[in-house]
Amino acid sequence: MLTIGKLGSSTGVKIPTIRYYEQIGLLPEAERSLGNQRLYTHKAHERLVFIRHARDLGFSLEAIRDLLSLSDNPDQPCAAADAIARAQLAEVESRLARLAALKTELERMVVQCAGDRISDCRVIEVLSDHSQCITDHAIEDATS
Amino acid sequence: MLTIGKLGSSTGVKIPTIRYYEQIGLLPEAERSLGNQRLYTHKAHERLVFIRHARDLGFSLEAIRDLLSLSDNPDQPCAAADAIARAQLAEVESRLARLAALKTELERMVVQCAGDRISDCRVIEVLSDHSQCITDHAIEDATS
DNA sequence: CTTGAACCTATAGTAGCTAGAGCACTTAAA
DNA sequence: TTTAAGTGCTCTAGCTACTATAGGTTCAAG
Numbered sequence: 001m002l003t004i005g006k007l008g009s010s011t012g013v014k015i016p017t018i019r020y021y022e023q024i025g026l027l028p029e030a031e032r033s034l035g036n037q038r039l040y041t042h043k044a045h046e047r048l049v050f051i052r053h054a055r056d057l058g059f060s061l062e063a064i065r066d067l068l069s070l071s072d073n074p075d076q077p078c079a080a081a082d083a084i085a086r087a088q089l090a091e092v093e094s095r096l097a098r099l100a101a102l103k104t105e106l107e108r109m110v111v112q113c114a115g116d117r118i119s120d121c122r123v124i125e126v127l128s129d130h131s132q133c134i135t136d137h138a139i140e141d142a143t144s
Numbered sequence: 145m146l147t148i149g150k151l152g153s154s155t156g157v158k159i160p161t162i163r164y165y166e167q168i169g170l171l172p173e174a175e176r177s178l179g180n181q182r183l184y185t186h187k188a189h190e191r192l193v194f195i196r197h198a199r200d201l202g203f204s205l206e207a208i209r210d211l212l213s214l215s216d217n218p219d220q221p222c223a224a225a226d227a228i229a230r231a232q233l234a235e236v237e238s239r240l241a242r243l244a245a246l247k248t249e250l251e252r253m254v255v256q257c258a259g260d261r262i263s264d265c266r267v268i269e270v271l272s273d274h275s276q277c278i279t280d281h282a283i284e285d286a287t288s
Numbered sequence: 289c290t291t292g293a294a295c296c297t298a299t300a301g302t303a304g305c306t307a308g309a310g311c312a313c314t315t316a317a318a
Numbered sequence: 319t320t321t322a323a324g325t326g327c328t329c330t331a332g333c334t335a336c337t338a339t340a341g342g343t344t345c346a347a348g
Contacts, residue, residue, distance in 0.1 A: 005325065015326085016306060024304095035313050037326055046272065054271050056281055058246055061304070071268045078265035082254065085267045089250040092243055099240045102202055106233040110226065121222035123229045124215045128190065130197050137200055147345095149294060159295085160337060168335095179344045181295055205335070 001031070001039040011048045018048065026051060026065060059088055101135040108134070145175070145183040155192045162192065170195060170209060203232055245279040252278070 008015045021027040022038075027047060030038035040048075050071070054064045063084050070081045109126045118124055126132045152159045165171040166182075171191060174182035184192075194215070198208045207228050214225045253270045262268055270276045 003326080014306080017304085019327095020305060033313095035326085037313075049274075050272050053274050055304090056274075057249060057271075067268065067271065070262050070265075071272075074261065074263035076262050077260055078262045078267070079260075081262060081265050081267040085250060085254045089247065089254055092247050092250060096240065096243045096247060099202075099236055099243065103233065103236050103240060105201060106229060106236060110229045110233055116221055116223075117218065118214050118220050118222045118225060119218035121214075121225050123222070123225040124211065127198050127201075127211065128194050128215075130193075130200075147294080158337080161335085163296095164336065177344090179295085181344070199335090 001041060002045065004030075004038045004040070007040045007045060007048065011045065011052050013048055013052050021048070021051065024061070026061060026068070057088070058092060059084070063088065098137070101137040104135055105133050105137055145185060146189065148174075148182045148184070151184045151189060151192065155189065155196055157192055157196050165192070165195065168205070170205060170212070201232070202236060203228070207232065242281070245281040248279055249277050249281055 002010070004015050004018055007013075008018055013021075018027065022029060027044060030040055030044065033039055047068070050068065051064055054067060055061075059067070066084055067081060070076060070078070105126075109123050111122075146154070148159050148162055151157075152162055157165075162171065163182075166173060171188060174184055174188065177183055191212070194212065195208055198211060199205075203211065210228055211225060214220060214222070249270075253267050255266075
């Protein structure tokens, strides 16, 4: 049985994050020691590794919840898991396309400043005027 | 003078977002009509266009705050603006690299399921075991 | 004058954590 | 055996950048 600290260091997940996952029901409630400290089994370790890996691949906690419940029922068809992964791939692809467009604009913006004063600054100028852009980069949310 | 609705539709920024920008000091407090409704000048319109465009390019509100204050002082050197844009470019590039790695893994994962049951599902299997990945995709945060 | 659209404020909710306060427990050295 | 460091506990609030809802006010058209 692992303490939360050991579990955290062995999976690379921070302690408050582990408690958070328990709180939102992604991890089952841990057993407790006599002194009320959480104790984790090998199974819990595996589950957290799964979550961590899926997070690293950009899956949302919601998607991970679904994947975990699929994983808990090994006799079900795997089409659902496949669909979740495909959806994630599609999202990654769309973010890639968007970021590529952003990169183009930012590179153009940054190449050089015409003068050395803000009044001549190409960065400020381009930001003030979208028509100076060559791509249509304003489609979806910018955090992608 | 524009009402908040007109300002929103002419810039593509939602009304609550405009009020939010005012609240956090990104937009100055708007003048009010006799009936207490916000009224915007052409200058405010320009400022919001600037903000919107920078958001579209992925700049954080914090970075935009800095860019706006630079833009308000046109006699200053533009090195600072340049640095902000370069930092944004660097971040976009790093996200691109990361997403490209994610895409590789997701594609590999999705290519096919060996069986049709979860117990044979490649998606679930790979998520359980990072050593099946060919790239080191676990570097920074996954929302990028 | 009335109706309906557009506006107002204030509060709470979203994702996915992270940080802090103020305690209790555990472990290893002195 | 004590004691100090380290680790753990709960609870609350904060982060980004909005978005949604409730309940009320004002404006413009008919």
